[in-house]
Amino acid sequence: MKTILIANPKGGSGKSTLSVNIAGYLASRGQRVAMLDLDRQQSSALWLSMRPQNLPPIRPLDEKKKHGQENDWLVIDSPAGLHGKNLAYALKLAHKVVVPVAPSLFDLSASRDFLQQLGEEKASRKGKHHIGVVGMRMDARTRAAQALEHFLSTLDLPILAYLRETQVYVNAAFEGKSLFDLPPYLAERELEQWAYLLSWLEKD
Numbered sequence: 001m002k003t004i005l006i007a008n009p010k011g012g013s014g015k016s017t018l019s020v021n022i023a024g025y026l027a028s029r030g031q032r033v034a035m036l037d038l039d040r041q042q043s044s045a046l047w048l049s050m051r052p053q054n055l056p057p058i059r060p061l062d063e064k065k066k067h068g069q070e071n072d073w074l075v076i077d078s079p080a081g082l083h084g085k086n087l088a089y090a091l092k093l094a095h096k097v098v099v100p101v102a103p104s105l106f107d108l109s110a111s112r113d114f115l116q117q118l119g120e121e122k123a124s125r126k127g128k129h130h131i132g133v134v135g136m137r138m139d140a141r142t143r144a145a146q147a148l149e150h151f152l153s154t155l156d157l158p159i160l161a162y163l164r165e166t167q168v169y170v171n172a173a174f175e176g177k178s179l180f181d182l183p184p185y186l187a188e189r190e191l192e193q194w195a196y197l198l199s200w201l202e203k204d
């Protein structure tokens with residue numbers, strides 16, 4: 001089983017949105033997907049509980065039956081403020097770490113220490129390419145995107161995608177759906193923006 005951790009200690013950066021859409025994508029590819037929601041707000045768990053039965057299934061990770069449950073992927077949504085031992089534990093479990101960053105000075109500065117820590121973690125794993133950043137609600141041609149790229153260039157962490165701000169995510173979530181459960185014409189632009197991120201996730 002491969003584990004994808006979605007993390008950023010800043011609240012509202014887009015962790016839950018990214019988590020449910022990544023899980024939805026993998027399920028849409030016929031993979032066996034489980035989700036673990038470590039956040040007390042339980043956003044992803046709520047989404048999962050609303051997911052229509054006729055869509056590709058995603059299971060909540062059953063910690064008690066961990067060894068009996070056969071999954072190809074585990075997607076972990078994490079809380080704001082994840083740090084210290086809990087963060088170290090989550091990082092150890094994860095094969096891939098995806099960090100959403102929202103487009104503002106405050107978001108970038110609040111994510112800075114965390115990204116620095118991940119940069120060091122990456123260096124310590126001798127260049128294993130397993131950590132990437134997603135510009136959330138962000139357009140590549142904005143000042144926020146420039147600032148993010150400038151900062152990341154010093155850390156050798158890749159930008160996997162810029163995902164624009166759109167009600168498509170919000171509306172899908174109300175129905176327990178991801179982008180990948182929608183008729184393609186409703187999410188055409190979004191799907192394009194996801195292409196590189198998805199290939200990165202499936203790369204070993």
Ligand SMILES: Nc1ncnc2c1ncn2[C@@H]1O[C@H](COP(=O)(O)OP(=O)(O)O)[C@@H](O)[C@H]1O
Pocket residue numbers: 010011012013014015016017018043136137163164165166167169170
């Ligand atoms: N690309 C997007 N377009 C529109 N709204 C978004 C997008 N990404 C996140 N949001 C909204 O931003 C808010 C915070 O996102 P959320 O995924 O809950 O962040 P976190 O889990 O990090 O706290 C939510 O209201 C969510 O619907």
Ligand SMILES: [Mg+2]
Pocket residue numbers: 015016017039041043078
């Ligand atoms: Mg959340």
